[in-house]
Amino acid sequence: MEQLIKDIDLLAGQETTAPEESCGFKVSEESNTGKSRKLYIESYGCQMNFSDSEIVTSIMQKDGFDTTSEVDGADVIFLNTCSIREKAEQTVRNRLVHFNALKKNRPGLMIGILGCMAERLKDKLLEEEKMVDLVVGPDAYRDLPGLIREVDEGTKAVNTFLSREETYADISPVRLNSNGVTAFISIMRGCDNMCSFCVVPFTRGRERSRDPHSIVAEAKALFEQGFREVTLLGQNVDSYKWSPEVNNKAQLEKREVSEVVNFAHLLQMVADVSPELRVRFSTSHPKDITDEVLHTIARNENVCNYIHLPAQSGNSRVLKLMNRTYDRDWYIDRVDAIRRIIGQECGISSDMIAGFCTETEEEHQDTLSLMDYVKYDFSYMFFYSERPGTLAARKYADDIPLDVKKRRLQEIIQKQQQHSLERNKLDIGQIQQVLIEGTSKKSDQQLQGRNSANKVVIFDKKNYQKGQYVQVKITDCTAATLFGEVVE
Numbered sequence: 188m189e190q191l192i193k194d195i196d197l198l199a200g201q202e203t204t205a206p207e208e209s210c211g212f213k214v215s216e217e218s219n220t221g222k223s224r225k226l227y228i229e230s231y232g233c234q235m236n237f238s239d240s241e242i243v244t245s246i247m248q249k250d251g252f253d254t255t256s257e258v259d260g261a262d263v264i265f266l267n268t269c270s271i272r273e274k275a276e277q278t279v280r281n282r283l284v285h286f287n288a289l290k291k292n293r294p295g296l297m298i299g300i301l302g303c304m305a306e307r308l309k310d311k312l313l314e315e316e317k318m319v320d321l322v323v324g325p326d327a328y329r330d331l332p333g334l335i336r337e338v339d340e341g342t343k344a345v346n347t348f349l350s351r352e353e354t355y356a357d358i359s360p361v362r363l364n365s366n367g368v369t370a371f372i373s374i375m376r377g378c379d380n381m382c383s384f385c386v387v388p389f390t391r392g393r394e395r396s397r398d399p400h401s402i403v404a405e406a407k408a409l410f411e412q413g414f415r416e417v418t419l420l421g422q423n424v425d426s427y428k429w430s431p432e433v434n435n436k437a438q439l440e441k442r443e444v445s446e447v448v449n450f451a452h453l454l455q456m457v458a459d460v461s462p463e464l465r466v467r468f469s470t471s472h473p474k475d476i477t478d479e480v481l482h483t484i485a486r487n488e489n490v491c492n493y494i495h496l497p498a499q500s501g502n503s504r505v506l507k508l509m510n511r512t513y514d515r516d517w518y519i520d521r522v523d524a525i526r527r528i529i530g531q532e533c534g535i536s537s538d539m540i541a542g543f544c545t546e547t548e549e550e551h552q553d554t555l556s557l558m559d560y561v562k563y564d565f566s567y568m569f570f571y572s573e574r575p576g577t578l579a580a581r582k583y584a585d586d587i588p589l590d591v592k593k594r595r596l597q598e599i600i601q602k603q604q605q606h607s608l609e610r611n612k613l614d615i616g617q618i619q620q621v622l623i624e625g626t627s628k629k630s631d632q633q634l635q636g637r638n639s640a641n642k643v644v645i646f647d648k649k650n651y652q653k654g655q656y657v658q659v660k661i662t663d664c665t666a667a668t669l670f671g672e673v674v675e
């Protein structure tokens with residue numbers, strides 16, 4: 188456990204100020220239904236990966252596994268991995284070394300690599316690392332029982348086949364680390380954008396949208412189990428597109444179809460499940476987010492006023508090199524539309540990359556000035572990390588020295604801190620609806636929840652329960668948290 192905590196510190200401290208859930212790792216929890224074997228699963232990377240671990244757990248439970256939160260009791264260890272930056276991969280390599288040391292005393296222990304690193308490195312992981320028994324890419328999880336059998340029989344097993352259709356629509360995820368109030372629903376997989384810095388299109392394959400009826404059914408089932416908030420997940424939710432006959436984009440482009448469900452329609456369908464069910468979504472792409480989506484948010488009380496709209500850079504030349512397919516003016520127009528249609532109080536967050544190939548000081552200043560214009564509520568901030576095989580790695584030199592990247596990143600982080608505080612101060616004195624998620628991390632006499640704009644709000648416990656909506660008057664704040672008291 189000590190090692191795990193060290194890893195969290197490493198992850199939290201350096202490249203980003205992202206909260207634990209979007210760049211740290213999560214461990215499976217205990218389930219004891221009398222199955223004969225135990226699975227321990229550790230997940231890294233984005234929410235989509237955490238969501239995949241819930242699908243994997245469901246498949247494994249059907250195949251005779253219970254889950255455990257302790258490595259000690261495990262027969263099988265899965266690492267569901269991320270390749271987004273070099274450091275993410277290094278963390279996983281360190282964990283592999285750690286788990287292999289355990290294997291010396293427990294020869295039957297099976298170690299599997301899942302997710303994006305499995306997809307990127309494929310059987311190289313078996314050959315070079317010699318530390319894993321199983322390598323399974325994100326579209327091959329249905330094959331896990333068969334692959335486990337192969338390893339049981341003494342061979343190493345690999346499946347990194349990427350699918351154009353797989354959405355795991357019929358698999359009901361086993362909710363891991365759940366607070367019983369908020370849950371994630373994957374609405375699509377893969378990504379068809381080719382941002383030049385990004386490894387995701389290579390590790391997750393082509394974009395495909397999941398049947399909206401299965402999404403609504405999942406949201407309904409969650410609501411009936413007591414959940415009160417769902418977050419719809421995709422790398423670019425605004426390009427969600429589904430039709431009855433054809434459910435993948437490649438085919439859609441070739442055929443004329445009626446009854447296409449776009450993201451705005453899907454959002455409305457999920458919002459209609461119950462006014463008591465909050466709906467969030469992530470990630471919005473600045474090139475694709477439409478006014479129709481913004482009006483759907485504005486129209487529905489239960490669709491949260493919060494948009495994660497990653498800019499990456501505030502300079503049009505850099506954005507072009509990044510192949511983001513929008514420029515600074517386009518981005519600003521989208522932010523203006525959010526403020527106009529939803530309102531000034533709508534939470535907006537971003538991802539920023541410092542020190543992308545050839546970025547000059549002036550261009551870096553443009554990122555800072557874009558931040559001044561938007562005043563993000565918070566951001567995930569990184570310095571550029573070259574990923575093998577990406578467009579940028581092939582076309583541009585990674586020519587910004589590390590100390591310059593880090594200094595620029597610090598400037599971005601500092602500015603964000605100021606803006607987060609400034610934005611939070613605007614909430615003081617307001618009465619906001621908060622959905623209670625559980626006990627505050629700092630005191631068991633206090634509860635924590637989130638307001639519509641996705642900000643954490645802390646207040647005295649009294650007799651309130653998680654899963655309840657309360658009206659909270661905001662009385663104080665830091666850059667990261669709001670404090671308040673419930674008004675009856």
Ligand code: SAH
Binds near residue numbers: 539
């Ligand atoms: N689909 C989302 C991003 C998913 S990856 C979008 O388009 O916004 C999450 C974030 O990681 C990205 O937004 C980007 O800021 C960061 N990132 C991706 N590749 C990176 C790289 N090579 N170096 C540094 N940061 C990177």
Ligand code: SF4
Binds near residue numbers: 387
């Ligand atoms: Fe990566 Fe761009 Fe796709 Fe986001 S939209 S996952 S940054 S390629």
Ligand code: F3S
Binds near residue numbers: 233236303386391
């Ligand atoms: Fe990482 Fe793969 Fe997500 S690279 S950020 S886990 S899609």
